[in-house]
Amino acid sequence: MPAALCLSPGSWETAAKDPIPHSQPQPGIMAATALKPLIAVCQLTSTPDKEQNFASCSRLIREAAQRGACVVFLPEAFDFIGSDTQETLSLAESLEGAQIQRYAGLARECQVWLSLGGFHERGEDWASTRRIYNCHLLLDPTGHVVATYRKTHLCDVDLEGRVSMKESNFTNPGPEIVLPVSTPAGKIGLAICYDLRFPEISLALTQEGAEILTYPSAFTVTTGSAHWEALLRARAIETQCYVVAAAQTGKNHERRTSYGHTMVVDPWGCVIAQCQEGPGLCYAEIDLGYLRRIRQEMPVCTHRRADLYGRVTVLKKPPPP
Numbered sequence: 001m002p003a004a005l006c007l008s009p010g011s012w013e014t015a016a017k018d019p020i021p022h023s024q025p026q027p028g029i030m031a032a033t034a035l036k037p038l039i040a041v042c043q044l045t046s047t048p049d050k051e052q053n054f055a056s057c058s059r060l061i062r063e064a065a066q067r068g069a070c071v072v073f074l075p076e077a078f079d080f081i082g083s084d085t086q087e088t089l090s091l092a093e094s095l096e097g098a099q100i101q102r103y104a105g106l107a108r109e110c111q112v113w114l115s116l117g118g119f120h121e122r123g124e125d126w127a128s129t130r131r132i133y134n135c136h137l138l139l140d141p142t143g144h145v146v147a148t149y150r151k152t153h154l155c156d157v158d159l160e161g162r163v164s165m166k167e168s169n170f171t172n173p174g175p176e177i178v179l180p181v182s183t184p185a186g187k188i189g190l191a192i193c194y195d196l197r198f199p200e201i202s203l204a205l206t207q208e209g210a211e212i213l214t215y216p217s218a219f220t221v222t223t224g225s226a227h228w229e230a231l232l233r234a235r236a237i238e239t240q241c242y243v244v245a246a247a248q249t250g251k252n253h254e255r256r257t258s259y260g261h262t263m264v265v266d267p268w269g270c271v272i273a274q275c276q277e278g279p280g281l282c283y284a285e286i287d288l289g290y291l292r293r294i295r296q297e298m299p300v301c302t303h304r305r306a307d308l309y310g311r312v313t314v315l316k317k318p319p320p321p
């Protein structure tokens with residue numbers, strides 16, 4: 001069950017009692033009964049065991065689809081969390097590999113959109129770099145990959161005696177921000193985990209039309225307990241977007257524990273759904289009418305002083321020569 005931690009007028013209702021037949025959209029009926037699209041956000045404890053992780057993910061995706069969710073969000077490293085760099089590199093696959101094929105099959109079978117937030121991808125430069133990309137994929141209900149965003153801010157952090165991460169040791173930084181994608185729940189902007197600390201990317205995506213920002217994550221317990229909720233709520237308040245953050249939770253291997261607290265924040269900054277500890281799901285309804293009302297009543301985006309500090313936008317890189 002979703003936990004409604006804070007009520008915001010008109011935005012929250014307990015998840016749909018009757019599943020929405022989203023596989024056959026019926027706009028007339030949707031409008032008449034004012035059903036809002038339902039999303040499902042998954043919390044996982046990925047381990048180095050890819051088969052087991054896939055079994056956990058597919059169970060949650062099927063459950064979400066049965067409940068009527070139209071988009072299902074998985075956290076960073078939904079495919080696996082390796083116990084060391086060597087293992088991570090050896091378990092990584094290309095987007096053409098068996099893993100993504102299986103998820104495409106699931107999207108088709110369940111007729112849902114899938115946000116696969118943080119796939120360990122062997123990119124086209126694998127042979128020369130021997131480094132992977134941290135790739136967030138969006139699949140439509142035909143199993144087609146409609147967007148790929150490769151994590152642009154890599155987590156190289158060393159908090160003495162507590163946290164030591166050097167993602168750039170085994171990961172290439174992504175080359176670009178990706179334009180938001182229209183889905184039945186709204187326009188989704190893609191980011192990953194540590195990107196959450198950089199408001200520029202959330203502003204750039206919002207300026208390009210995003211209504212839902214996604215931060216699939218695997219936060220550490222130390223940084224998560226200090227920063228996670230504050231950062232997610234700040235991004236939602238600043239951008240007046242829904243913020244969806246699927247997370248890793250619990251013990252991933254001997255030396256790794258993740259913070260959890262998968263949550264959905266509405267554009268007013270209220271936490272409208274959150275997972276408890278352990279693997280599971282939470283659900284939220286997306287109310288774009290509510291989002292528009294907030295943006296109309298408090299039009300922060302028209303109050304920007306670009307003349308004082310410039311404007312962030314999604315820069316389109318020229319194709320390589």
Ligand SMILES: O=C(O)CNC(=O)[C@H](CS)NC(=O)CCC(=O)C(=O)O
Pocket residue numbers: 076077080081082088155165166167193194197218219220223224
């Ligand atoms: O490498 C994998 O397999 C999965 N990826 C991760 O765990 C990533 C990179 S090491 N973790 C983070 O970005 C944590 C960020 C964080 O905790 C913070 O910003 O405070």
